[in-house]
Amino acid sequence: MxxxxxxxxxxxxxxxxxxxxxxxxxxxxxxxxxxxxxxxxxxxxxxxxxxxxxxxxxxxxxxxxxxxxxKETVIPSSANRAVFLIAPMLTFFLALIAWAVIPFGEGLVLADINVGVLYLFAISSLGVYGIVMAGWASNSKYAFLGALRSAAQMVSYEVSMGFVIITVLLCVGSLNLTAIVEAQRGMWFVIPLLPMAVVFFISTLAETNRHPFDLAEAEAELVAGFNVEYSAMTFALFFLGEYANMILMCGMTTILFLGGWLPPLDIAPFNLIPGPIWFFIKIVMLLFIFIWVRASFPRYRYDQLMRLGWKVFLPMSLAGVVIVSAVLVMFDLLPNVPAVTG
CATH class of the missing domain: 1.20.5 (Single alpha-helices involved in coiled-coils or other helix-helix interfaces)
Structure with missing residues (x-):
């Protein structure tokens, strides 16, 4: 025993x-x-x-x-009951399981895997399935249009996010999130990679369907979009999933560009504050910008949203990969990655 x-x-x-x-x-x-x-x-x-x-x-x-x-959970009579109920649960669970690889401080991580970035990117890509399932299972034109918009929007901006992450990985030489933070001890990546950080942060707004990119929930034309038929706890799960994703994306931005749990200066009194507190402060600052953007900017039209993603951010992120690669090779700054032995 x-x-x-x-x-x-x-x-x-x-x-x-x-x-x-x-x-x-x-x-x-x-x-x-x-x-x-x-x-x-x-x-x-x-x-x-x-x-x-x-x-x-x-x-x-x-x-x-x-x-x-x-409140009473109302399920439309013409909806597909199983998929209708699974969709919000899937969105909520995906928003939570992504936190498994997020390091809150030195050694404070549930799963310190070597492919943490790949894991996060895979989980964030799966988020679109919950929204598409909700739009289809509701058997509503408005919900289905919102789901299609969200799918196109998330796929469009994930491409740019992927290229931006590649620029960070080129500077680090590892997919491990702890290694990415440790590589920023001398200088946070937001300073040399500022354009990429801006592209990434704006892409996270689109990825989480937040203002000014909340076309999937546009009240004016879609009456709340993919979750229009949801009520009570099923709606609450979508709500919790969206806000958990906001915090997650701010955590990713903090790890990739703002030094994670590292203080801005390695001198007193900054280095006297515990790492997890710094991590929390940075996330709160980014969340404030999320809210500030919502209060300040009008909603984009859908053609403007797609033009920004494919004609502005995609070329910028591609150019960023080329320029960062060229600089690292030209000045012999490529990180020393240990060889993999069979």
């Missing part, structure tokens, strides 16, 4: 504990991101935002969660 506990049960329990240590704070962060968004946009509009439930409105996210949990 002792051998069974040491060999199987305790490692399993320990993994579950580590997963909960990541998932619970992420869900709390998602809840308070909605509060932050409403407060920040309220300040920009010169109004108060949530201020009734709890002190300063701090309990408003939990009140919203309880309300959605207690």
């Amino acid at each position: 002792v051998e069974l506990w040491d060999a199987y049960l305790w490692p399993l329990i320990w993994i579950v504990i580590k997963i909960l240590v990541i998932v619970v704070p992420v869900l709390v962060a998602v809840a308070y991101l909605t509060y932050m968004e409403r407060k920040v946009i309220g300040s920009m509009h010169l109004r108060r935002g949530p201020n009734v439930v709890g002190p300063f409105g701090l309990l408003q996210p939990f009140a919203d969660g309880v309300k959605l949990f207690l």
